[in-house]
Amino acid sequence: MLYGYAGHILRVDLTSGTVSSEPTPEAVTHDFLGGRGLGAYLLWTEVPRGADPLGPDNKLFISTGPLSGTFFPGSGKLDVTTKSPQTGGYASASMGGLLSAELKFAGYDAIILEGISPKPVYLFIDDDRVELRDAREYWGMGSFALERILKQRLGEDFQIATIGPAGEVGVKYACINHDYGRQAGRGGVGTVMGAKRVKAITVHGTNGIPIADTDSFIGIGKTAFKACKEAEALDAWIRYGTMTVTSWCDRNGALPTRNFQAGSFEHGPSIYAPVFRDTIVVTDKGCFGCPSPCGKYAHAPRYDIYVEGPEYETNGMLGSNLGLSDIQDIARANQLCDEFGLDTISTGGCIAWAMECFERGVLTPAQTNGLDLHFGNAEAVFALIEQIAHRSTWLGDLLAEGVRVAANRIQQGSEAWAIHVKGMEQSAYDTHSATSMLLAYMTADVGAHHNRAWAITYDIAVGRDAVTPEKAAKVIELQHIRPLMDALGCCRLQWVELDMPLDLYAPALAALTGVERSWDDLLHISERIWNLTRMIWVREIEGFGRAWDAPPVRFVSEPATQGPTAGKYTPPEAAQQMLDYYYEQRGWSREGIPTPETLARLGLSDLVEAFMK
Amino acid sequence: MRLYVDHKRCSGCRACQVACSLHLFRENNPKKAALIIAPHFPAPGAFEVQVCTQCGQCAEVCPTGAIQQNDRGAYAVDPDTCIKCMACADVCPEDMIFTRPDVPYVWKCDLCGECVEACGTGALWIAE
Secondary structure (H helix, E strand, O other): OOOOOOOEEEEEEOOOOEEEEEEOOHHHHHHHOOHHHHHHHHHHHHOOOOOOOOOOOOEEEEEOOOOOOOOOOOOOOEEEEEEOOOOOOEEEEEEOOOHHHHHHHOOOOEEEEEOOOOOOEEEEEEOOEEEEEEOHHHOOOOHHHHHHHHHHHHOOOOEEEEOOHHHHOOOOOEOEEEOOOEEEOOOOHHHHHHHOOEEEEEEEOOOOEOOOOHHHHHHHHHHHHHHHHOOOOHHHHHHHHHHHHHHHHHHOOOOOEOOOOEOOOOOHHHHOHHHHHHHOEEEEEOOOOOOOOOEEEEEEOOOOEEEEOOOHHHHHHHHHHHOOOOHHHHHHHHHHHHHHOEOHHHHHHHHHHHHHHHHOOOOOOOOOOOOOOOOOOHHHHHHHHHHHHHOOOHHHHHHOOOHHHHHHHHOOOHHHHOOEEOOEEOOOOOOOOOHHHHHHHHHOEOEOOOOOOOOHHHHHHHOOOOOOHHHHHHHHHHHHHHHHHHHHOOOOHHHHHHOOOHHHHHHHHHHHHOOOOOHHHHHHHHHHHHHHHHHHHHHHOOOOOHHHHOOOHHHHOOOEOOOOOEOOOOOHHHHHHHHHHHHHHHOEOOOOOEOHHHHHHOOOHHHHHHHOO | OEEEEOHHHOOOOOHHHHHHHHHHHOOEOHHHOOOEEEEEOOOOOEEEEEOOOOOOHHHHHOOOOOEEEOOOOOEEEOOOOOOOOOHHHHHOOOOOOEOOOOOOOOEOOOOOOHHHHHOOOOOEEEEO
C-alpha cells in the first residue's frame, strides 16, 4: 500500500486517443516524493533528448504531491512540468486551487499527456471513468467562459483546468487556468497543452487518501492548523494577501517600474494593498486546505469584470512596470490575461519592453499599428494583450515569442532592455541592488522566477550590495526549502508568511506515508531534484553553461533611475563572483555543470547516464 | 447548541470538510463530510456554507431510534442502528442528511467541532 498517494498515474495517449492507468512507482516516490520531483523524473526519463517542445515527443506532466488534498495547511498545490517552448529547457509551473486535491480523490497522483490529438479534445475524469471528449465547440473560448460552461454541463463538483486562445495559437508563455483565477503560469505549460490540442481537463473524485498512521497525522495536522491560526501575521495576510508586498517593495526599491528602469514608482501608493482591498475586493478565495487564503476575488466596476487578483506579481508587472497607476486598470489587464490564457508576468515583461522600445524610438507608430505605447497608457495595454493572445498583429505576434526572441529580432540596443534569464521574463522584484535576489533569478531552474528563492529580504538584512559566500549559501538554502514544498504538493506561504514551523513537515509526511524521513533527508531529496533539473538544461541546450546564468543586462550596466536604489546597479564582476560562490557550494564546475562527484553524492549517476543520450 | 456560519468569511478551502471526514470516518475525504460549501462564481463571487441547524426533525421520524441527541446537544446517527431508510433525509429542511452507495448508513453533523478548529478564517463556530 502506497500511503499518502492515490496510487495510480493516468497516461493519456492523445495521438491514438487511448487512456490507461498504471501504478505510481513506489521507488520514484522515495527518491523524488511527487509534484515537481515526480515531474522532473518523468521529464528526464520519458521525453527524448532534443524533443520539439510543441511536437508529439514532448509530454505534459501534471503531478500532485503526497500532501496534496490532505489534512495539512496549504495542501492544494499542483505541479505542471514539461520541456519549455519558451526557454527550450526545464519548465515547472505551480498552481493552487482545488484541482490537485480533486485529482487525488479521483484516484490519480499524476496525469501524463503525450502525443498530439488529431482534433481538439478535453479530458474527462470522474473517478475511474476517463474519456477524451470532443472539444471542437470549445476551441477559441476564453478560460472563464469555458470553465463556466463546463461546470454548467458537468456539475459544480467538477474541478476544471483550461487553456485560453493564447495556448491554442502558440503564444510561448500561455498558461493553464483553473477555478476562475488560479494559473499554472510560467514557462509555456499552456502552450504545450494547446499544441497537444487539449482544451480542458475536468476532474471529479470521491475517494479518500490512505494514511499510514491516522492518529498521528491528525495530531500533526491540528498542530499545524493551530500554528497558522495563532500567527500574528494572519489577519493582515488574509486581508491583503500577496498585495501586501507592494508597499514594501516600493519603499525598498524592488517594485519594477517602467520595464525595471527603477524599483520605486512615483504613483506607488495608488496601487498599494489597502486601495485594492477597499475598492474592488469581493471575497477571500483560498486554495484547498488553506487557513490563510491569499486569493482575493475582485470586481472592477469601471469595466464590470470579475478577476482573482491582481496579486502582487501581476500588480508589479502589469501595474508599475507598465506605468499603470489605477488598480481597476490593472485588474482589467489581469482579467484579459486570465481570459486569454496568458502568464501575467511574462505578458507584463513583454509589453514593458515594447513600451520602452516605443519611447526610445526603436518601435515606430507604424510598427505598433498606431498604438500609443507610452508607459501608463492603459487602453494601449489592453489592446496589446489581445493582439498577443491572438497573434493578430505584427507586434502581437512578435511579443508572443517573449522578450528574448523579440529583442534579438529588433536589436538596436533593445537586447539590453529585455529583462529575462534563459528566455523567461523576470518576475516582479527589481534587482539593481540586491545581489542574492539577482543570483536567485540567475540560477532559478526555470528562468527568472522568484518562487525558488525569495532572497531580497536577506539582501536588505545583510547589506544589499554585499558579495559574500554566505549570500550564495542563503540562495541555495532557499532553493532547497521552497521547491521542496512543490514536490510535497503544498504551499510554502504558511511557512514564509505565518512562520509555521518547518519541523512539522517531516513528521507529517512520515505519519502520512509510513516512511520515516528527517527534514535533512527531505532537503537531500530537494537537492537531488535541483540537480536533475539542471541536467535537463545540460541535455536539452547545446553548449549549455555559465552564459545561460547571465543576469539581465540592465541590472549590471544601468543605474536605477529613481527611488531608494537610484544611481545603483550591480557591477558585472560582482554578479560573476556570486555565481562562482554558488557553483562551488553546489559542487558544480565553473561552467555550472554538476560534477560526477556531485551526481554520485545525490544518487543520480546511473539515472543521468541512462538518459543523457 | 448548533454550528453557525459567517458565509462572508468562508474562502472555500474545504479544510472543514477534511476535518469532518476524518472525525466521522477516520478518512481523509471531504466528499464524506457533513457540511457543504457552495461556490458562486464567476459572479457574484461568494461562498455559501450549508450546515445542520440541529432542529431534530430527523430524530423525530427515525423508525429505529438511530438518531439520538448526544452530550454536545447534537442529533447524532448511530451507524449500527441506522437502516438507511432515508425517512430523515425526506424531512430534513436543510438537506443535511448524507449518504452514498458505499456507506450502509446516513451521516450528519454531530457537533464534534473539528471543522471550527480547522477553519483559518473564523467562518464557523458553535453556540446556543
